[in-house]
Amino acid sequence: MTVSTQGLQLSTGSRLVGEVVELLSSMRFAISLLTVICIASVIGTVVKQHEPFNNYVNQFGPFWADVFASASLFSVYSAWWFLLILAFLVISTSLCIIRNTPKIFADFKAYKENIREQSLKAFPNRAENTLGESPEVAANRIGQQLLGTGWKVKLQSRDAAGGTGWMVAAKKGAANKVGYLAAHSAIVLVCIGGLLDGDLIVRAQMWFNGKTPFTGGGLIADVPAQHRLSASNPTFRGNLLVTEGTTAGTAILAQPTGVLLQDLPFSVELKKFIVEYYDTGMPKLFASDIVIHDHETGEQKPARVEVNHPASHRGINIYQSSFDDGGSKVTLRAMPINGPSKTFDVAGVIGGSSALSNGDEKMTLEFTGLRVINVENFAATGNLDGADVRKVDLRQSIESRLGAGHKTTTERTLRNVGPSVTYKLRDAAGQAIEYHNYMLPVDLDGARVYLMGMRETPSEPFRYLRVPADAQDSLDDFVRLRTALAEPSLRELAVRRYAMSAVEESRPELAQALEVSAARALGLFAGAEVVEV
16 A cells, blocks of 8 residues: 555545645645644643633733633633644544545455566566476465465466466565554544543533523522533533532533533532551542432442542543542631731631731631641751752652662652641732641751741742741740840840840940940841841
8 A cells, every 4th residue: 555645636526625625634734733732732731721810820920821811721622723623633534544445455455466577677676586497386386385474375377478477476464554544543533532522512502502601609509500511411521529428419610711510410429538548658549438329210329439440320430530628627826927916816617718907908818728647758868958848859750760770769758747737818909828837847957847838829839937846846935036036125135135244344345336236136137127238
């Protein structure tokens, strides 16, 4: 079979139609579309999909966030241009299969035994020899040898001027050409799956059935019907949020301008969420014990969902994609770092928020996460510079996967450092600063410290402040020190006592000079004086 980059050649019809069909069925067009699909898939892998738009603004800035949003890069797999390219790739690859399938099946039957002798002599790879036996005997012998090695053979006798001659035609591996059809058929199948899985059916219902994304708030039961998809929807991909001891039967489908609600033919009840750990503290199992309540039959079907082990009911697969705190009640104690303010408690639940005020300044405290167990690497060569202790080390990641089999990577000393809480402080303008604080002191560089992380955008790693713990593993000594530093009279008293202990009473002029320099240094350390550059 001869492989060509050209497409189908129509002998009838208009010239424009013929050129369009030739382009769509050509190999060059299919390869170009496949290249664009690969690039788009890389973008969809690198850029987090279906995140809140504020996260993209924090990561890329307002200008580029709008540019990327207009190109639908934040929802690549459901973008109209991505689905259009998939559709054209299905058409192009299908036409390639149609164009080459007859040739492949024709090659199954053809031995090309009718080729002329002069044509054989024109082949660049050829050999000639004179045999001391009759043509018929030689042809049968060669044919048997070829048959013995797995070739299919066909003998043809020819009448020539010098007598009767024989053409030995053999072929092998013709079935390998089925791989061409299988590969191209697989591309078509994958693209059709991408179309079905890429919100094409959902978009069709939005176009023809008047379904629109929901942008409001409130209870799911109160959402109108124009924002809901039927339980008979053949394909969708959504999130079902279920907490322990509760039941949910409506999936949420994220859309660029809101959400659609997908009513399920069953409800999922989460009995228990299970996390098992290794001796080192690393998690080894995440599992959800669920009960599926069928709306039609009333059947109650228990099942367990694990990572990469979904449950299935009525043709719908239930995966465990992620987990988070399901609404634990927490009480945070705000301790002043700057100034003599008093401590105060703030109560809330994970996923909720509380209002804070400091005079005219209004802020919102958002409780975003609670992790009971945190396993970190405390090896001697670990990352102890105050940056995010969970930061990914690119070099270590590469060396752990490449190189010789005997090659070892950096030593790892894993330790559970206890629970941590994550929250955001959002001002009236909507700008938020995220905090990640560990609730127990951690041994670092021979000292016990509290790690308090902060970052301004989700794309940044947390920057950690190390606050020393006192003898009772509390922050009381540090808070008292900060409070004293913020009080001018206490700073003055500390400076005076320092000068009295450092200088003899007989040298008052030296004590006065020392008080001035010490007061200056202590004021700078407390942040009470401004350094002019």
